[in-house]
Amino acid sequence: MFVNIQERGKKQSKLLRQAFEQNKLAHSYLFVDANEIQALNTAYWLACLFNCSGTEKPDGTCQNCRQIISGNHPDVLLVKPEGKQNLGIDQVRLLKEELAKSPVQSNVRFFIINEAQKLTLPAANALLNLLEEPIAPVVTILITNNTDQILPTIRSRTQIINFTNNEKEKGKSAELLANGFSPSEVDSLEDTAKLDKKTRYFYQEMLEHNSLSLVSAHQLAEMAKSKSEQNYILFLLKKWAQAELNSSNQEIGARMLKYLLEIDKMQYSNVNFRNLLDFLALQWKR
Ligand SMILES: [Zn+2]
The missing domain is CATH 1.10.1240 (Methyltransferase, Methionine Synthase (B12-binding Domains); Chain A, domain 1)
Structure with a gap:
């Protein structure tokens, strides 16, 4: 999994690693990716980087990494539409309730919101203060395939990391190599x-x-x-x-x-x- 990220999201993961090492991770990120897969992998990668107990972080093999990758880490939560049309306010409320409790294993929580373009307006509004001034340490990562469908008020509160150009570049490289x-x-x-x-x-x-x-x-x-x-x-x-x-x-x-x-x-x-x-x-x- 991580070898894949190192190759494909090189620029983005380098940037995030730097921020992590300098203790400058943002409260909230907006990952933009045409097919969302690379962005989702990178979100997990970042959570692993933060929580890894190995020497070569993230190793993907320590207990924390394995829990995160399998979706079983109590402090790394994924929210997605689950096949529905929308991401509703209930799902955002769950995150907020979660944040009111203390983290279980880590000192920072990771909230990953996939297909963020499907957030309803009330859900997006309920997210705003989480993105701006979280009451507890949390890194929220919104993932979308279309920035135009993300409210400007959300966009302006997040640090945007774009994977889409990278994909285009990759297509060009493959074409030239061929x-x-x-x-x-x-x-x-x-x-x-x-x-x-x-x-x-x-x-x-x-x-x-x-x-x-x-x-x-x-x-x-x-x-x-x-x-x-x-x-x-x-x-x-x-x-x-x-x-x-x-x-x-x-x-x-x-x-x-x-x-x-x-x-x-x-x-x-x-x-x-x-x-x-x-x-x-x-x-x-x-
Ligand atoms: Zn690890």
Whole structure:
């Protein structure tokens, strides 16, 4: 279970571990995760980290960890809709009653509220003071797949930890690995937002026979200094051309792919990247 979290929620668990080690865990968190599973695992992971009696925290094997993971720790409570449409006020009241008693085994309680987008308005309102000034030590973790459905008053009282981008990144990494990029190349391509945008412009300008495509070719070549960035741009262009093949623009796709294959050959004879993009823009403009 924990190996899984270390790999998939690396950034998020690192952040939480830091907060824990500096004694700065927030009262309340909002974990945002498209499929909620990773967020839920991380919530349990955090409760284990806090309660673990082993040396390598959290080990997942000591009595506390095992109790938490199996859902049997008296101070780690999970609230979820149990198949119902809503999370009602009764369930929030139960948490508050629980908080009025003293913790059984630990000195801090963990309340995990899954599918928090299903909280009814009264339930959400009843939660507010728990999130803001709990009467006893507690870390409340709300988990949702949709922040838009969480009341702003709740959002503003929680520290938001987002798992969703991570999932998107993971999809991209897998795609690049499947297309011949090495793991170190994929790592070096961590933030490609600017390249994506500029490459998209360049592609559109070519299709529109816009002379700006030559300017964009030069700008792209300036931006893409490393071999992996250059390969990434060519990968995007091929991917989009390939997509045209399956649409009503088959001819465009076929023509673009033909030039891109020529570029592949030119790369072997060490033509510099700027000249490759120039070639593409000029071929297209003819
Ligand atoms: Zn443990």
